[in-house]
Amino acid sequence: MSANTWRPTGGSGSPSDPGEAASPGGPPDTGATKEAVRESGRSSHRFWSARRIPATMVALLSVTATGLLLYDVVSVRAGRPGMRWRRQLADELATRPLDDIWVIAGAAVAMALGLWLFLLAVTPGLRRLLPMRQPIGSREIGEVRAGLDRRAAALILRDRAVRVPGVESARVDVGRRKVKARAQSHFRDLDEVRADLDATLGKATTTLGLSRQPTLSVRVRRSKKG
Numbered sequence: 261m262s263a264n265t266w267r268p269t270g271g272s273g274s275p276s277d278p279g280e281a282a283s284p285g286g287p288p289d290t291g292a293t294k295e296a297v298r299e300s301g302r303s304s305h306r307f308w309s310a311r312r313i314p315a316t317m318v319a320l321l322s323v324t325a326t327g328l329l330l331y332d333v334v335s336v337r338a339g340r341p342g343m344r345w346r347r348q349l350a351d352e353l354a355t356r357p358l359d360d361i362w363v364i365a366g367a368a369v370a371m372a373l374g375l376w377l378f379l380l381a382v383t384p385g386l387r388r389l390l391p392m393r394q395p396i397g398s399r400e401i402g403e404v405r406a407g408l409d410r411r412a413a414a415l416i417l418r419d420r421a422v423r424v425p426g427v428e429s430a431r432v433d434v435g436r437r438k439v440k441a442r443a444q445s446h447f448r449d450l451d452e453v454r455a456d457l458d459a460t461l462g463k464a465t466t467t468l469g470l471s472r473q474p475t476l477s478v479r480v481r482r483s484k485k486g
Contacts, residue, residue, distance in 0.1 A: 305471075307407055309385030318377065390436065391471040406469075410434045413468055417441065420464045426453040428483050432461075439465055439474045444483040454480045 332343045356363055389407035414434045421430035421441055426448030433440040441461055445453045457478045465474060 306384040306391050307386045307389050307405070311380050311385065314377065314380050387436070390434070390468075392469045393471050408468060408470065413470075416468070417461055417464055420460050421457060424453065424456045424460055427457070427480075435474065437472065437474055439476050441476070441478045443478070443480045445480055446483045450480050450482065454478055 328343075329346075332346055336342050386407075388410050390410055390413060392406040392408055394405065411434075414432045417434065417439065418430050418432045421427055421432060421443055424443075426445045427443045428446040430441060430443040432442075439461070441457060443453070443457060457480065458476065461476055461478065465476060
């Protein structure tokens with residue numbers, strides 16, 4: 261989910277309207293931009309979530325199931341009859357055919373839970389945090405990592421966008437790989453406004469110090485009268 265910021269406007273139009281200018285890719289890289297990225301330090305990987313809630317749920321279920329099974333085994337070894345639920349479960353598993361609806365439903369639920377746990381284990385999570393470049397020399401002083409919230413990045417870029425002459429309102433969506441800026445202009449030529457936004461937001465995204473430099477997409481349209 262990308263972070264969104266929006267200032268109220270007088271109206272909106274279709275992206276295919278004639279009174280609209282778009283920049284699909286963003287500003288070209290300049291020598292200053294490349295130098296700023298190079299001097300900002302080495303890249304950093306994404307932050308990994310601790311997954312505390314899923315881990316706690318799995319741990320509690322595992323401890324409960326293991327405790328009940330261990331208690332039943334000890335009870336049988338002590339000469340007492342096994343728990344009724346275990347005997348019924350064993351009978352059901354021994355007598356029900358594989359194409360039974362309850363067997364299929366149980367297998368589907370178990371597979372879904374297993375797939376969910378697998379995805380949680382192999383994906384980083386914390387999508388709202390954008391990793392920033394580690395400062396030069398961080399290996400010498402220990403592991404230093406920083407992250408920028410996507411909503412904060414969107415607010416910074418939106419504030420830069422509304423300072424461009426001719427921009428009446430702006431909306432910025434910050435993703436992990438792309439920054440989408442949508443602006444409405446109430447004066448000046450749309451191509452000129454778009455060019456200024458390209459330059460301003462391109463420089464602003466570089467100064468954020470992100471590990472992965474996102475691509476920039478800018479669209480400008482004329483605000484409706486009244």
